[in-house]
Amino acid sequence: MIDAFQIPATVLIGGGSRREVVAQLNRFGVRRVLLVTDRGMMQLGPAGEIAGLLTEAGLTVAIHDDVQPDPTDRNVLEGLERFRAEGCEALVAVGGGSPIDAAKAISVLTTNALPLCQYAGYHKIPRVGVPLIAIPTTAGTGSEVTKVTIIKDTERDVKMMLLSVNLLPSVALVDYELTLTMPARLTAAVGVDTLTHGIEAYVSRKAHPMTDALALSCIQLVGRHLRTAYREPNHPEARAGMMLAACQGGMAFANSSVCLVHGMSRPIGALFHLPHGLSNAVLLPTVTRYSLPSALSRYAYVSQLLGGCDPEATDSQAADALVVGLEQLNTDLQLPRLRDCLGLEETRFRTLLPKMAEDALASGSPQNNPRVPDSEEIVDLYQQAW
Ligand SMILES: [Fe+2]
Secondary structure (H helix, E strand, O other): OOOOOOOOOEEEOOOOOHHHHHHHOOOOOOOOOEEEOOOOHHHHHHHHHHHHHHHOOEEEEEEOOOOOOOOOOHHHHHHHHHHHOOOOEEEEEEOOHHHHHHHHHHHHHOOOOEEEEEEEEOOOOOOOOOOOEEEEEEOOHHHHHHHHEEEEOOOOEEEEEEOHHHHOEEEEEHHHHHOOOOHHHHHHHHHHHHHHHHHHHHOOOOOOOOOHHHHHHHHHHHHHHHHHHOOOOHHHHHHHHHHHHHHHHHHHHHOOOHHHHHHHHEEEEHEEEOOOHHHOOOOOHHHHHHHHHHHHHHHHHHHHHHOOOOOOOHHHHHHHHHHHHHHHHHOOOOOOHHHHHHHHHHHHHHHHHHHHHHHHHOOOOOHHOOOOOOHHHHHHHHHHHO
């Protein structure tokens, strides 16, 4: 059995690391760069600051700021056209998971034939793309260090998952200062996404010692810092802790896997446009309760790390306490339940349950879960989470 561990060759972590962008680009000898971001990042400042640093250094910068939340194949193709029209040689992505995911797909489409959908799944991208420097502005997806991208196929209305070492950014600049202005609601949702990465990477059937170490550290950091980051947005230690957790969670799940929570979460995002972190948060307690019996000691250890149970508790007691603790975390972070998010669309939700279950299974993620459900069980879990 050989365990793979693949992360970007360079990861710079710490306040101010975003300002290393020029020095890192210079290593690749490129002069023309496409900056991939979204309108919010341009308006709020981080993307403009990075564009300014690049321009001051004499680089030519084209800006693709049309990436939407849950990026689509169209966002990617527009970016690719722009990249080619401007004669760019490298990419810089600034934002949450969406611009970084879009930039990864643009990068590999500069060197691999269209269409993108032929690369959905595992290890299907033949060639490495152009250099990509990823600069995250949320502490959540960990996309800056992963070989995974999620792009919505607008014709089929599904989120495609592409996993390939060729999707890895060349450089990640992990700078918590960019998260100090994140609104509380976003902090909460992306923070629970990070926790889900840590937990799923640790309980996955694909977990191995390299991913365990990072997953457990990620879980512990979230337990220590998420509530503080939510309540006190300017708390540097909490923000730095969550940024590190997101980075470690990304490294862990991309080399182990995500499981049933992410598998069930993507159809909710694709069909109801719920943000990724939120759709994970509404499922995490329910899916954890279902999965406990198949990885009891691992879930018990997670519970101990999060400090949610008596150190003398049995595995069974600790694992049960984890479900309660995850529900309490959602409450403390004022995250809504699924019915609060989709209340007006309840009939459509009920009608689409079989498709959602099939799409979840087709993604491959539920099969990595310690307890593997069939489609009827997945429908039942969606209903329990309602
Ligand atoms: Fe996620």
